[in-house]
Amino acid sequence: MLVNQFLVLGAVLFSIGVYGVLARRNGVLVLMSIELILNAVNINLVALGALQGASGAVTGQVFALFVITIAAAEVGVGLAIVLLIYRNRASVDLDEVDLMKG
Amino acid sequence: MAAQNLVFAVLAVVAVLAALRVVTTRNVVHAALYLVAVLGSVGALYVLLAAEFLAAVQVLIYIGAIVVLFLFGIMLTRPTLGRESGLDNDQRWLAGITGLFLFGVLSYVLVEAFGDERLPRLEGLDREALTAERGTGAVGDAIFSTYLVPFEVVSVLLLAALVGAIVLARRE
Amino acid sequence: MLENAWVIPTLTFVSFWLILFFGKRLPGHGAEIGIGALGLAFVLSCVAVVQWVDRPATEVVPHGTSEEVHGEEEEEHGAAGGQRGEDRQVVATAVETGGHGEETPIRSAVERNVTWFTIGDVEVTAGTAVDGLTVVMLFTVTLISLLVHVFSTNYMHGDVRFTYFFAALSLFTTGMLLLVVSSSTLQALFGWELMGLCSFMLIGHWWEKAENSNAAMKAFLTTRTGDVGLLVGIVTLFFAAGQTFDIALINERALTGAIGHTALVVGAVGLFIGVIGKSAQFPLHTWLPDAMAGPTPVSALIHAATMVVAGVYLVARLYGVFWEAFDIGAGGVNPIAVVGGITVLIAAALAFVQDDIKKVLAYSTVSQLGYMVMALGVGAWTAGIFHLFTHAFFKGLLFLGAGSVSHAVHSFDMKADMGGLRKYMPTTFVTFLIGSVALAGLFPLAGFWSKDEILVGAAENGYPVFELVGIVGAFLTAAYMTRCVYLTFFGEYRGHAHPHESPRPITIPLMVLAVFSVGAGLLNAPGVEKFFEITENRVFLLAGVEHHSFEVFPAVVSTVVVLAAIAFAYLLFFERRLPRGLTRRNALARSGYTLLTNKYYLDHLYTGVIVGSVKGAIARAAYWFNQKVIDGVVNAVGIAARRSGDWTYRHIDQAVVDGAVNGAGFGAEGFGGILRTIQTGRVQQYAALLFGAATVLALGLIIFV
Numbered sequence: 001m002l003v004n005q006f007l008v009l010g011a012v013l014f015s016i017g018v019y020g021v022l023a024r025r026n027g028v029l030v031l032m033s034i035e036l037i038l039n040a041v042n043i044n045l046v047a048l049g050a051l052q053g054a055s056g057a058v059t060g061q062v063f064a065l066f067v068i069t070i071a072a073a074e075v076g077v078g079l080a081i082v083l084l085i086y087r088n089r090a091s092v093d094l095d096e097v098d099l100m101k102g
Numbered sequence: 103m104a105a106q107n108l109v110f111a112v113l114a115v116v117a118v119l120a121a122l123r124v125v126t127t128r129n130v131v132h133a134a135l136y137l138v139a140v141l142g143s144v145g146a147l148y149v150l151l152a153a154e155f156l157a158a159v160q161v162l163i164y165i166g167a168i169v170v171l172f173l174f175g176i177m178l179t180r181p182t183l184g185r186e187s188g189l190d191n192d193q194r195w196l197a198g199i200t201g202l203f204l205f206g207v208l209s210y211v212l213v214e215a216f217g218d219e220r221l222p223r224l225e226g227l228d229r230e231a232l233t234a235e236r237g238t239g240a241v242g243d244a245i246f247s248t249y250l251v252p253f254e255v256v257s258v259l260l261l262a263a264l265v266g267a268i269v270l271a272r273r274e
Numbered sequence: 275m276l277e278n279a280w281v282i283p284t285l286t287f288v289s290f291w292l293i294l295f296f297g298k299r300l301p302g303h304g305a306e307i308g309i310g311a312l313g314l315a316f317v318l319s320c321v322a323v324v325q326w327v328d329r330p331a332t333e334v335v336p337h338g339t340s341e342e343v344h345g346e347e348e349e350e351h352g353a354a355g356g357q358r359g360e361d362r363q364v365v366a367t368a369v370e371t372g373g374h375g376e377e378t379p380i381r382s383a384v385e386r387n388v389t390w391f392t393i394g395d396v397e398v399t400a401g402t403a404v405d406g407l408t409v410v411m412l413f414t415v416t417l418i419s420l421l422v423h424v425f426s427t428n429y430m431h432g433d434v435r436f437t438y439f440f441a442a443l444s445l446f447t448t449g450m451l452l453l454v455v456s457s458s459t460l461q462a463l464f465g466w467e468l469m470g471l472c473s474f475m476l477i478g479h480w481w482e483k484a485e486n487s488n489a490a491m492k493a494f495l496t497t498r499t500g501d502v503g504l505l506v507g508i509v510t511l512f513f514a515a516g517q518t519f520d521i522a523l524i525n526e527r528a529l530t531g532a533i534g535h536t537a538l539v540v541g542a543v544g545l546f547i548g549v550i551g552k553s554a555q556f557p558l559h560t561w562l563p564d565a566m567a568g569p570t571p572v573s574a575l576i577h578a579a580t581m582v583v584a585g586v587y588l589v590a591r592l593y594g595v596f597w598e599a600f601d602i603g604a605g606g607v608n609p610i611a612v613v614g615g616i617t618v619l620i621a622a623a624l625a626f627v628q629d630d631i632k633k634v635l636a637y638s639t640v641s642q643l644g645y646m647v648m649a650l651g652v653g654a655w656t657a658g659i660f661h662l663f664t665h666a667f668f669k670g671l672l673f674l675g676a677g678s679v680s681h682a683v684h685s686f687d688m689k690a691d692m693g694g695l696r697k698y699m700p701t702t703f704v705t706f707l708i709g710s711v712a713l714a715g716l717f718p719l720a721g722f723w724s725k726d727e728i729l730v731g732a733a734e735n736g737y738p739v740f741e742l743v744g745i746v747g748a749f750l751t752a753a754y755m756t757r758c759v760y761l762t763f764f765g766e767y768r769g770h771a772h773p774h775e776s777p778r779p780i781t782i783p784l785m786v787l788a789v790f791s792v793g794a795g796l797l798n799a800p801g802v803e804k805f806f807e808i809t810e811n812r813v814f815l816l817a818g819v820e821h822h823s824f825e826v827f828p829a830v831v832s833t834v835v836v837l838a839a840i841a842f843a844y845l846l847f848f849e850r851r852l853p854r855g856l857t858r859r860n861a862l863a864r865s866g867y868t869l870l871t872n873k874y875y876l877d878h879l880y881t882g883v884i885v886g887s888v889k890g891a892i893a894r895a896a897y898w899f900n901q902k903v904i905d906g907v908v909n910a911v912g913i914a915a916r917r918s919g920d921w922t923y924r925h926i927d928q929a930v931v932d933g934a935v936n937g938a939g940f941g942a943e944g945f946g947g948i949l950r951t952i953q954t955g956r957v958q959q960y961a962a963l964l965f966g967a968a969t970v971l972a973l974g975l976i977i978f979v
Contacts, residue, residue, distance in 0.1 A: 001106055001221050006147070007212045009114050013121050013140070015205035020125030022197030022962045023190050028130060028175045030958075032137050035168065036121055039144045046151050050221050054235035058244045061153050061236075065245070068163050069256050073263030075168050079175040080270035086179040087273075095191050098955030196962055204969045211976060251391055 006047035013040035027082035027092040031075060038071045110150060117143035128189055134172045141165050152224060155238040275322040276329070276384040279402040282322075282412060283451035283465075285315045290444040297437035304437040305427045308444050312423050315451070316416040319409070326381065326409045327808060333382035380810055381406065383522065385457055396517050403457035403522060406809035407590060407659060411454040414666045417790075418579040419447045421783035425674050426571040428779035429681060433569075439479060443575065446472035450580045454587065458519035459508045462588070466504070466552070469581045470497050476576060477568035489567035496561035500551015507544025510537060511595065525594030525813045535599070542599035545592060546610060553585025555647055556617040559640045563624075566632040566686075570677030573632055578639050578669035583662050586646045590659055593650070594813045602653045603735075603819070614648030615743040617641065622750035626757065629689045631676045634758045638713065639669055641747060645728055652740050654731020655814060656798070656806045656821045661728060663805070664720035664794045668712035671787035675706035678780050679762060682773040688761040691769035695762055698773040703763050705784040710759050712791040714752035714836050722829070723795035729828040735820070741828070745835055752836040756843035800824040911935070 013036055020033025042064040049060015086092050120139035127133050145160035224232060234240065245253050275281075289311030297304020387401030423443060430436055449468030456462045478490030508519070514537035515524045527533050533541075549555065554562035565577050576582070589596055589610065600608035621640035628634045642665050649658030676686070682699060685691035696703040708719070715721035725748060732741040767773065775781070798805035806821050813819075912935035 001110060001150075002216075003219050003221050004212055004216050005107075005110055005114070006151070007216060008209050009117065009147075011205055011208035011212060012118050013144075014208065015201040016118070016121045016125055018204055018965055019197050019201035022200060022958055022965065023194045024125065025191040026130060026189050028172060028179060029125075029133055029189060031175075032133055032172060033125055035137065035164070036124060036140065039141065039164075042156075043144060043147060046148060046153050046156060047221070050151050050153075051219070053222065054240075057152070057236040058240050061156050061241050062244050062249050064153070064156055065159060065241070066249075066252065066256055068159055069260060072163055072168060073260050075171055076267040077263050077270065079171060080267040082175060083178055083271050092179045093188075094958060095956060097957070191958065193959060193962060200962055200966050200969070204965065207969050207972050207976070211972075214976075251393060 003047055003051050006043055010040040010043040010047070013037075013043070025093050025095055027085060027094055028079070030094065031078045031082070034074065034078075035071060038067055038074075042067050106150065110147070113143040113146050113150070117147075130176050130189070131173070134169055134176060137172070138165055138169050141169070151221075152232075152236065155241050275318055276325050276404045276409075277386050277402075279322065279384075279404045279408070279412070279455045280386075282315045282318050282416070283448050283455060285311045285318075286444045286448040286451060290441050290448060293437060293441040293444060297441060302427070304440045305423070308440040309420070309423045309427070311444065312416060312420040312447065315447075316413075316420050319412040319416045322404065323409045323413050323808075326404070326406060329381045329384075331379040331381045333812070334379050380812065383811065385522065387457055387520075390461075398460060398519060399458060400461050401457045402455040404455060405811045407587075407811060408454055410659070410663055410805075410809055411587060412451065414663055415447065415450050415454065415580050418666055418670045418787075419443070419450075419575055421670070421786055422571045422575040422674070424779050425574070425677065425783045426569075428777055429571055429677055430569060435479065439476070439569070442472050442475045442479075443571075446476065446576065446581070450584065453584055457521060459511065459521060459524070459592075460519040462521070462591075463504070463508060466548075466584060466588075467501070469576075469584060470494065470501070470552075473497070473565070473576050473581055476572040477565045479569055479572065480567075483567075486567040489561075489564040493561040493565045496558050497551045500548045500558055503544045503547025503551070505544075505548075507541045507546075507548060510541040510544055511592075514538065514541060521591060522812070525592060528594040528598045529813065531598075533598075538595060538599040542595050543609070545588065545595070546613075549585035549589055549647070550613060551585075552588075553582050553643045553647065554617075554640050555585070555613050555644065556620060559617060559621060562640055563628075563633050563636040566630070566636050570632065570673060570680060573636070574670050574673030574677065577636065578673050579666040582639065582643055583646070583666065586643065586650065586658065586662050589647065589650045590655060590662075593655060593819070596650070597653075597813075597819070600651075602651065608651055611648050611651030611737060611740055614644045614646070614651050615740050617644030618648060618743055618747040619644075619750070622747050622754065625750070625754040630686045631679065631688045631692070631758060631762060632673070632686050634688075634754060635669070635672050635676060638672075638751065638754065641751065642669065642713070645725070645744065645747065648740055648743070649728040649731060652728075652732045652737040653735040653819060654728055654822070655819045656809060657724065657727035657731045659809055660798050660805050661724035663797075664712070664724045664791075667787050667790040667794050668709045668720055671705060671709035671784060671791050672713065674780070674784055674787065675702055675709060678702045678776040678784065679706075681776050681780065683769045683771045685769065685771075688758065689768070691771070692762045692767075693765040693769075694767040695773055696764065698767075699775045701775055701781045702784065705781075705788040706763070707759060708788045708791055710755040712795075714755050714840065715748055715832060716836055717829075717833060718792075718795065718799075720791050720793070720795035722833075723798055723824070726824060726829045726832060727798065727822070729832060730822045730825045733828065734822045745832055748832050749835045749839040752839035753843040756840050757846075760843070798824075909935070 017033045017036030017040060020036060021030055024030050024033060045060045045064045045067070046057075047060075049056045049058070049063075052059075082092055085097060089096060117140050120136045120143070123136040124133050124140060127136060141160060141164045145157045145164075148154070148157040148160060289307050292307050293304035297307065300306060383403050383405035385401065385403045387399040390398045390400040392398070423440070426439065426443070430439055433439060446469060449465045449472060451465070452468065453462050453465030456465060474490050474494040477493050478487045481487040481490070511524050511533075512519055514533045515527045516532070518524065524533075528538055551558045562577055562582065566573055568576075596610060597603060600610060602608055602610070618641050621637045621644060625634050625637035625641065628637060642661070646658045646661050646665070649655075649661060679692065679695060679699065679702060680686050682695070682702075683691050712719035712721045715725040725744070729741050729744045732738070732744060810821075
């Protein structure tokens with residue numbers, strides 16, 4: 001297998017995730033898109049690790065595990081924020097959350 | 103070899119199509135289910151890359167916990183289920199262009215950098231030695247020796263996230 | 275005890291948890307645990323002091339190694355070389371060993387380290403390093419903390435968060451003790467931050483009032499500003515000194531020239547920014563007076579005797595770094611001395627216009643901390659530490675005295691609610707007076723000796739300007755303390771409560787501290803010099819820091835100045851001989867007064883200008899620029915042009931100029947408008963810009979690099 005099979009697949013998923021983050025209005029959907037991005041990164045980590053032999057493979061997996069952990073934390077906090085927004089505004093439309101407007 | 107490539111092709115197609123549906127579907131619950139498909143294929147890809155522990159974690163944590171969390175999030179924030187319009191904002195085209203552009207740059211860089219470099223073949227190697235070298239045991243050893251400090255830091259981060267989530271979502 | 279110094283902070287740390295978990299159920303609500311632990315810690319500290327004094331001086335340090343490496347510097351301040359020989363004789367006779375010309379045996383520091391964790395090849399150790407400076411700090415901190423605990427049992431009696439208060443005091447003491455005993459900068463940082471946290475908790479102890487929680491926030495954020503510098507300094511030194519956090523090693527490598535000068539300067543400046551924040555030096559001193567919102571025992575413990583001197587301690591501890599980086603031995607100007615000197619004067623001036631007794635003491639503390647920093651900056655290491663030591667006693671005494679007064683009159687306002695209290699509270703009056711005189715520095719009280727050493731040090735090391743600063747500071751100190759004592763204890767009672775002498779848990783700490791305020795200075799009096807002998811350490815000798823003992827001339831000068839200040843203030847307040855209402859009649863005096871009451875407008879600068887400008891978006895600035903400047907200029911030009919051109923070529927003129935005017939106006943407005951559209955406040959749009967920009971940059975990287 002070419003390593004680029006995995007890397008380019010990662011790039012595709014990453015770009016799709018970026019599109020989702022930028023184009024979606026629903027807070028939950030944005031969080032899902034972020035998961036796509038993180039998965040793309042994980043594929044890259046594992047594939048590049050496998051390229052480096054045994055110790056590299058282990059390192060890649062460990063890093064991917066850390067990323068999964070952080071993803072779990074991110075979803076937890078992210079959903080809490082979305083819930084809070086929903087509770088305050090009865091909507092999860094991110095276009096309405098523009099208090100930082102200059 | 104061909105079998106592996108075939109499996110890869112199937113998984114990749116499933117992952118990409120499902121991912122596209124995640125970001126384009128007009129039903130939020132469907133998006134979550136498509137996300138399951140993406141995550142499942144990625145997990146299968148890990149198996150293809152001989153990272154079976156990671157695949158198990160992918161299924162347990164991502165599909166088992168995170169997607170369920172998403173479903174809860176959807177239930178709690180949108181009482182009416184079903185198709186709805188207006189899930190996308192008005193900068194869809196800008197976002198599409200950004201995504202395509204990004205993909206172009208990334209794939210160009212990857213092709214330039216790795217060309218047709220191949221992953222090392224594992225077939226025919228001693229199975230037990232392979233397991234000892236890069237199996238679940240090896241990953242566990244690495245976490246609890248080389249990466250002990252980052253591991254502890256991550257556990258503190260999880261704790262902080264737990265506390266943060268509770269504080270944020272708690273009703274006053 | 276010297277090897278097991280870790281026991282002392284551990285005691286208070288255990289005490290913190292015990293109070294937290296069991297305090298509420300105990301008859302004393304947790305106070306007894308804190309006092310017990312602190313008492314034990316104090317006894318152990320005393321043991322440590324005794325053991326240190328008994329420790330034979332065996333380590334031979336080649337005197338002035340740095341001079342051998344930096345041969346040029348030796349010649350620069352070679353004039354001081356003759357003096358150095360004499361000093362060494364003093365040391366030699368004091369320890370009754372050696373006296374072999376260039377080599378003087380000193381007591382070696384007791385270090386004990388364990389591996390904390392390993393990252394790659396770098397082994398980070400944790401442990402204790404005990405030397406003279408450490409034992410002195412241990413003694414001071416545990417003593418003051420113990421007395422404050424005793425004081426608080428009565429002062430805080432009936433408080434809603436009594437137990438919590440004692441737990442926080444214990445944790446705070448742990449932080450300071452940890453800092454003092456730690457052998458590595460990283461560990462010291464832990465203690466440092468622990469103190470910052472506890473300071474926040476204690477200043478905001480009565481957080482129900484918004485101003486108290488604001489003061490806590492301000493203290494926390496201001497010190498945090500400095501801590502960024504500290505972190506940069508520690509990391510810089512970590513890499514510059516060959517990946518080590520070990521303080522002794524860093525000092526040694528700094529002094530032997532193993533660390534490049536640039537890295538050393540960066541590290542020292544970073545550390546010093548941390549010191550400025552923590553020790554309330556100009557320009558980050560504004561948090562300390564506000565911190566008086568906390569309970570008075572907290573002010574005494576944290577904001578007089580321990581936490582704020584942590585910065586001074588840090589400079590003294592890493593003195594090798596500062597010495598080399600700022601070339602302190604060479605005389606001339608260096609940032610430490612300048613910052614210290616400025617702080618001495620501005621804070622002393624501010625102390626004059628305060629009506630709140632605690633604020634007077636707070637500014638006085640800032641000013642005295644300036645003295646210590648200045649002393650370290652001019653190379654008078656022993657003098658700075660000695661002043662830290664004596665100041666802890668009399669400033670702790672003054673704060674606790676103020677607490678005793680407020681306990682009686684339920685107020686801190688000297689003008690409105692005090693006066694004539696000497697009749698009602700004799701013990702408090704006498705002890706407060708002793709503290710004031712010690713602070714003012716009259717013979718033979720504690721402040722006299724330490725202040726004189728600073729003055730001598732500044733003069734001898736080639737810093738005459740800072741000697742002058744010290745003398746002026748002494749004048750101001752004596753004058754504002756006279757004012758403070760007058761307003762509080764003399765004249766007619768102006769308050770409404772019924773003042774009474776405070777009960778014993780309050781007066782006993784006052785008396786103990788009064789004894790120390792009288793006697794502590796004698797430790798380093800000429801002929802005794804015990805303090806110098808105890809604190810002398812390796813860095814001290816390696817760098818060739820000189821110790822100048824007592825001299826008669828500056829002592830006489832400062833005494834005369836202090837007496838003059840007291841006389842001046844006496845005439846002003848007691849006899850009312852000097853013109854009153856000066857500030858109303860004289861414009862200069864009035865503007866000075868306004869400047870002082872507004873604290874030099876530093877708070878306005880911080881909150882108004884800096885925070886405000888960060889808050890205001892760029893678009894607003896652009897919009898303002900567009901509205902006020904561009905439009906104004908354009909309109910002015912337009913009007914002038916139109917008037918002059920009105921006589922002939924009216925139509926062409928109008929068309930051209932107006933066109934240009936409008937064009938410019940519209941252009942500017944359009945520009946502002948474009949900037950405004952970017953500021954939609956929608957995060958996703960920002961994210962799109964971010965991703966787009968990052969991709970474009972990546973593309974640029976691919977193409978051009």
